[in-house]
Amino acid sequence: MDKTKVLAKIAPSRSETASARKIARDTQNSLERHLPGNVKTALAGSVAKGTFLEGAGDIDLFAVFPKSYTKEGMFKKLENAAKKAFPNAPRETGYAEHPYLRLFLGGKRIDLVPSYKMKPGGRVKSSVDRSQLHTEYILGKMKPAQRREVLLLKQFLKANLLYGAEIKRKGFSGYLCELLVLHYGDFEKVMEAASEWKLPVALDPEKHYGPSRAIPDFKAPLTVIDPVDLTRNVSAVITRDNLGRFILLSSSYIGNPSEKYFFPASMDREELREKTEGRFFFALCFERPDVVDDVMWGQLWRVAGRLESFLKKAEFVVLGVHPYATESSCLLLFELRSPVLPKTQVFRGPFLDQHQHISHFIKKHTPPFFFEHGRINAMEDRKLRDISLAIDRFRKGKNFPSHFQHLAQKAKFFAVDSIIEDYPLALEEHFMVNWVPR
Amino acid sequence: MDKTKVLAKIAPSRSETASARKIARDTQNSLERHLPGNVKTALAGSVAKGTFLEGAGDIDLFAVFPKSYTKEGMFKKLENAAKKAFPNAPRETGYAEHPYLRLFLGGKRIDLVPSYKMKPGGRVKSSVDRSQLHTEYILGKMKPAQRREVLLLKQFLKANLLYGAEIKRKGFSGYLCELLVLHYGDFEKVMEAASEWKLPVALDPEKHYGPSRAIPDFKAPLTVIDPVDLTRNVSAVITRDNLGRFILLSSSYIGNPSEKYFFPASMDREELREKTEGRFFFALCFERPDVVDDVMWGQLWRVAGRLESFLKKAEFVVLGVHPYATESSCLLLFELRSPVLPKTQVFRGPFLDQHQHISHFIKKHTPPFFFEHGRINAMEDRKLRDISLAIDRFRKGKNFPSHFQHLAQKAKFFAVDSIIEDYPLALEEHFMVNWVPR
Secondary structure, three states: OOOHHHHHOOOOOOHHHHHHHHHHHHHHHHHHHHHOOOOOOEHHHHHOOOOOOOOOOEEEEEEEEOOOHHHHHHHHHHHHHHHOOOOOEEEEEEEEEOEEEEEEEEEHHHHHEEEEOEEEEEEEEOOHHHHHHHHHHHHHOOOHHHHHHHHHHHHHHHHOEEOOOOOOOOOEHHHHHHHHHHOOOHHOOOOOOHHHOOOOOOOOOEEEEEEEEEOOOOOOOEEEOOEEEEEEEHHHHHHHHHHHHHHHHHHHHHHHHOOOHHHOOOOOOHHHHHHOOOOOHHHEEOOOOOHHHHHHHHHHHHHHHHHHHHHHHHHOOEEEEEEEOOHHHHHHEEOOOOOOOOOEEEEEEEEEOHHHHHHHEEEEEOOOOEEOOOOOEEEEEEEOEEEHHHHHHHHHHHOOOOOHHHHOOEEEEEEEHHHHHHHOOOOOOHHHHHHHHH | OOOOHHHHHHHHHHHHHHHHHHHHHHHHHHHHHHHOOOOEEEHHHHHHHHOOOOOOEEEEEEEEOOOOOOOHHHEEEEEEEEHHHHHOOEEEEEEEEOEEEEEEEEEEEEEEEEEOOOOOOOOOOOHHHHHHHHHHHHHHHHHHHHHHHHHHHHHHHHHHEEEOOOOOOOOOHHHHHHHHHHHOOOOOOOHHHHOOOOOOOEEEEOOOEEEOOOOOOOOOOOEEEOOOEEEEOOOOOOOOOHHHHHHHHHHHHHHHOOOHHHOOOOOOHHHHHHHHOOEEEEEEEEEOOOOHHHHHHHHHHHHHHHHHHHHHHOOOOOEEEEEEEEEEEEEEEEEEOOOOOOOOEEEEEEEOOOOOHHHHHHHHHOOOOEEOOOEEEEEEEEEOOOOOHHHHHHHOOOOOOOHHHHOOOOEEEEEHHHHHHHHHHHHHHHHHHHHOOO
């Protein structure tokens, strides 16, 4: 495989980089003119580190305040400075742990984040404060040639829906990509190492821990100790599913490196029609609730998990679940082995000497009962025999978190044809995330 | 419930008892005339103890030899004596732990068992030797009124296919019935106690063990220490299934004592047809191999267990298994939820970081694979989709113990109509053993 060919497509051009840096610098200068003298701005994130993918050069600026400011005071000062410096730029307030300002200037998204001045090892007040240290750490450690390796890793992950630590994805953050490349050396070595990971895996790039001080158990399948904060696991958010898929992909890549891992062919509707032939899919389609992404995705995943458990308990064989969203809709896409179940259902009961449980079971179920290796079981006509009945029942239960509650009744049940018509990408992602080969 | 009415049906008449005892005494006298002077005969078993059910008064006689005789010598002497004493009586040789002689005299089956003279606590050489001690123990302990209670318990068990310690039944021996009545006092008290048993249960009627010497763990759901041999569990053979069913029956009986527990109505073919309507049964029907009962039943149960596991592994829902035999045939009767399974089958695979297992799994199964909570799974067209295919496959495997091997290919597959026609009792027993209410 020719890495240069991949890089040619994913690395920003010299002029794209220069322009991003220039916009950042200009913004910093304009802002600082309207900020108190003891407040400095600093470029952070992937533009600062030179590790952004082509087209992804959005700008993160920190406004670094002395500790004497309150959170509210910092935001106020920053907002006023932005209003004065860029009176005409579209502006919105975003909320992460704390409010920050988002501007749109010269076609770029610029996040202005109020933050306290940090010293390495100092007590971090928020993840925002920590980001300054991350930028400094990477800038100090990374060889220029390694930046291309980070790009390869990011693209590999992005193409396989594993890139991004936000709740939507629960994948690999940009910072984690940088740390992995630093730790293993380059992209290929990350692939080689990951293809042999046996979970749980724990990495401690800066050797904060050692023979006399064991790495704490973060109860995560992958632990990467943050070089700038030894109490933090950089990869805490990654799910076991995503990690497993990363391991499998790494191992296939090592076996047969190919550009397809970076640029998978997309499927058109015809292809999706063929692929879904004889299989069963449905989607529950909600209006998108008007809340910030992380909250929406957190709740969408929660409904997905509940519906999955509900269907499994009703004995449907669930082959895949994929939550998906556009700007206006949220989808829960499911693949089942079959939309219909056998007429009767078996309920496993207690052992025959569990007197209390036995009487409870006998009251709850319909006779006759049958025995099986010392237990009593019931067999009854199945109540939720097909998927539409099951979904109706699910809707009636208390299964929807706050922002979906009022949307549940209006949610539409989509069969596969409508999914292909209206949300082909949801299906394509499902095949990528839940099947191999997709 | 009127116990007297039950007893009127199950207790032998005065004349039946007298006649059994007379036959026993006459046989003893005739035999002893042809046996060496130092060999005595003794009546044992339920006739000796006065605990036999009406019509079940077969006679067990022990010929008690001095220790100087060999096993073979004892049998030879006994056989010669029997030949001389009853030259015209039909005679056969039976095999338990050791050979014994069976005669048919005056419409009774008489077992003549060679045995060494035992003293209580003496080292038992075989279960036959122990039987003498059992008879002596029960005769010494049991009040005459308790014999009726033993009859009630035996009939209760017999009616529910729980009576008999032979491999066919794996239920309660006559001696165990006697011990339970002695231990708890009477039939009702046995029922009350059993209805509250929480397994494992251990009883030690003669208090061989105590605070300073715990009852050994026989790894059985029910342990009853033999009063005449503290190293033996009288109820070792009872299965957890049978015990569970006994507990459940005791508890129903306590809730609503009724004669139906002693004399369940039998089902005619019409009733069986109604009952089997809309359900799925099949039987695998073998010629009965020409071996002693315990060996035949041991092997029949083994095939039953293997076929059950095989069908469950193939994902059939097994609702009941009942091995059954007549004089000429053996049956494996099965009830399944359905004779047909879904077109596809899901194979659960290893977690994605189990590299060796993953490559093995991927080689063994057909792509595509799907992920589920960190595992890889395969979905393939099912190979054993209906029961006749499954049975064919089972027949081809190494699933048949010695005496069934040559019979497996000729075994017939019976559908429910043929079962009702030819083996209605097999079905009736199945409903009794595997269903409640049947």
